[in-house]
Amino acid sequence: MTDNLLTLCFAAILAENAVFSRLFGADAIRNTKNCFLVSGIMIPVMAVCAAVGAVLYNSLLLPMGLGHLHTVAFVAVTALVAKCAELVYNALFKKNTTFMPIVTLNCTLLGVMLTNAQSGAAVLDSVIYGVLAAIGFALALILYNGVEQRLKLACPSPAFEGAPLTLIAAGLVAMVFMGFTGIDFGGGFTPFKLS
Amino acid sequence: MKKRTLSDIITEGLIHTNPLTARLVGLCPALFACARIDTAAAMGVCALITLVVTSVIVSLLNKLLTKDTGALTALFISCGVLSALQLLMAGLLPDMADKLGVYLPLLSVSGICHLYGGRIAMKNNLLTSAVSAFFGGVGYMGAMLAIAVIRQLLGGSVRLLASPAGAFICLGLLAALLRLISGRRRDGCDD
Numbered sequence: 001m002t003d004n005l006l007t008l009c010f011a012a013i014l015a016e017n018a019v020f021s022r023l024f025g026a027d028a029i030r031n032t033k034n035c036f037l038v039s040g041i042m043i044p045v046m047a048v049c050a051a052v053g054a055v056l057y058n059s060l061l062l063p064m065g066l067g068h069l070h071t072v073a074f075v076a077v078t079a080l081v082a083k084c085a086e087l088v089y090n091a092l093f094k095k096n097t098t099f100m101p102i103v104t105l106n107c108t109l110l111g112v113m114l115t116n117a118q119s120g121a122a123v124l125d126s127v128i129y130g131v132l133a134a135i136g137f138a139l140a141l142i143l144y145n146g147v148e149q150r151l152k153l154a155c156p157s158p159a160f161e162g163a164p165l166t167l168i169a170a171g172l173v174a175m176v177f178m179g180f181t182g183i184d185f186g187g188g189f190t191p192f193k194l195s
Numbered sequence: 196m197k198k199r200t201l202s203d204i205i206t207e208g209l210i211h212t213n214p215l216t217a218r219l220v221g222l223c224p225a226l227f228a229c230a231r232i233d234t235a236a237a238m239g240v241c242a243l244i245t246l247v248v249t250s251v252i253v254s255l256l257n258k259l260l261t262k263d264t265g266a267l268t269a270l271f272i273s274c275g276v277l278s279a280l281q282l283l284m285a286g287l288l289p290d291m292a293d294k295l296g297v298y299l300p301l302l303s304v305s306g307i308c309h310l311y312g313g314r315i316a317m318k319n320n321l322l323t324s325a326v327s328a329f330f331g332g333v334g335y336m337g338a339m340l341a342i343a344v345i346r347q348l349l350g351g352s353v354r355l356l357a358s359p360a361g362a363f364i365c366l367g368l369l370a371a372l373l374r375l376i377s378g379r380r381r382d383g384c385d386d
Contacts, residue, residue, distance in 0.1 A: 020359060020360070021359055023226045023359055023362075024223055026222040026226055026363075027220065027221070027222045027305055029219070030219040030220070030306075068278065068282055071277065071300040071303070075270060075304065078304075079267065100266070100267075101309075104270065104304065105304050105306055105309055107223040107305050110300065110301055110304050111223070111301055114301075115297055118296070158374075159371045159372075159375045160367075160371050161374075163216060163217055163218075163370045164367045164370040164371035165367070166219065167219070168367035168368070170367075171362075171364035172360070172364075174360035175360040178358055178359075
């Protein structure tokens, strides 16, 4: 996975974007009010979760024949890391923010950890893919937040107010990310396809 | 607060506060699974079972739980149920288990289990939360199947429909249609 970092960056951030191509973070479009906080938190949390998840799966669950418990173990890891991140953030910035819903109930974290486990990735590869996927998530969320700011100024028909308009706008942003799929990097190497 | 009747719960779950089209929860597994009718049906059945089991268990433990522990309990119960369903599916329908892949376990963290298994089950009694979860699950499955039918029928000729962007747009149009049918201006999401 680390063979071609640039290709991996392009794939994880744009072509296979966690929100609009792989759909892991699709739930995040529901509320993008704190998009900068969520994006900022997701990158370090994802790095830690990917590392802990890979170590746990490769060194403990698989050797003990408990691979089928990986989902429960990964959810426990995300909950624990979310709590630790919350304690550190609140101690550093003297705030009283709760990270449990925005981190634990984010499919991107569990989706990336499960993908790493399924592909049998090593710890370093898992962390690199995790961080890049989190950067892709942040990019998509901030980009979508910009679209949503413009939507507030629109006067749609009553049937499209709220959820329908949110979904159609998300579809249009997803079309932007579709433009990055299928790019040929030379030598016939086309690593990206529509999922 | 007005007491909700059975017909209120049914219409809320299916149309007015449909988890997929009005509340926008569980989008990640739904948008993936609605590419084909068979995957949508499998994901819908798994969601329905998970929601009802989680909601019943959390309702039974209601008195022992606080708001935070209730959310975590719902998360771990739904996760356990989905792991069991995934193992069952790998044994009985291995092709379907491969097709759903990592997206089936994502149901547990996608918000729908937190909503029905956590928030609604913590506020209501056993019967009300089980019925709400059942009809919420049916609404979720119905919306997924409706989009899957459109995408599978037209996806061959309109390539956009087969892509994730097409899934978002189809769901948006379905949400607008349900809004027109229900006659409500905005999504009133009273738990």
